[in-house]
Amino acid sequence: MDKKQSTILSVGSVNISRFFINGSQETLVDSVAVESPVEIYVKYGPVDDRKIKKIAIIMRSPGDDLALAVGFLFTAGIIHRRDDILPSQKTTYFQKIQLVELAYHFKPIFPKEDRIFIVNAACGVCGAPNAEDLQGNIPYPSWGKPKIIKREIIFLLVSETKALQPLFNKTGGSHAVCWFNNAGELMQVAEDIGRHNALDKVLGHALLQDDNIRMDGFLFFSGRAGFEMLQKSARAGINLVVAIGAPSSLAIEVAEENDITLLGFTNHRSFNVYTHVHRIQ
Secondary structure, three states: OOHHHHHHHOEEEEEEEEEOOOOOEEEEEEEEEOOEEEEEEEEEOOOOOOEEEEEEEEEEOOOOHHHHHHHHHHHOOOOOOHHHEOOOOOOOOOOOEEEEEEOOOOOOOOOHHHOOEEEOOOOOOOOOOOHHHHHOOOOOOOOOOOOOEOHHHHHHHHHHHHHHOHHHHHHOOOEEEEEEOOOOOEEEEEEEOOHHHHHHHHHHHHHHHOOOOOOOOEEEEOOOEOHHHHHHHHHOOOOEEEEOOOEOHHHHHHHHHOOOEEEEOOOOOOOEEEEOHHHEO
């Protein structure tokens, strides 16, 4: 699904009344970000004994559902690389079910207690059985030597990313995640009402396009950097995260432990570096 179609699916309209401090009011049509559920299923097992299992219910902005499903399965630790899924995957446009077909040879390990993940727009880890399961495992530690990023690139992209968020620009109700290479060139962008969904969509696109997720460069978050965002980034081997908003204490711990340079409160004049400052020049 292209970005334009994805944005169209994610925008709704509603009649509102607007009140002003001078006592006047007006009636108009306002654009709102659509929030609706998608159920994620996997088909797995040998070719002669395929089974279907429900994995998650995700409240998301419609669009890019295949990338969202693949990215979620990856960050939840159910799949690990591109060849864990069949080469041909279908997007179920305009439906509320997304099926991902796992490879015939792949034996998935599902969450303990056979629980279904319930993911809302605010929480990317709701429904996980216990705190230990949230940590997951990191199949792709930071790739190669640490990359040096010039601060000028970061400052330049703060302004440029605004144009990459048509859903937010129209509704004011979404988050964006952008993946840039080390030269500041855009590799992938996704928007969603949930910041963690936007990240899963970016990771899902990367996984669908490559044998393994090998994401040189850095991620840009339009909002804050919470634990789940850093945990997902660490799982993909990202070693630089730039956030417009604040990081949480646990996000900083995850960044420190997984060799991620974490930037927060990023604007066109300054940014804070919380971990591994050696990558910023």
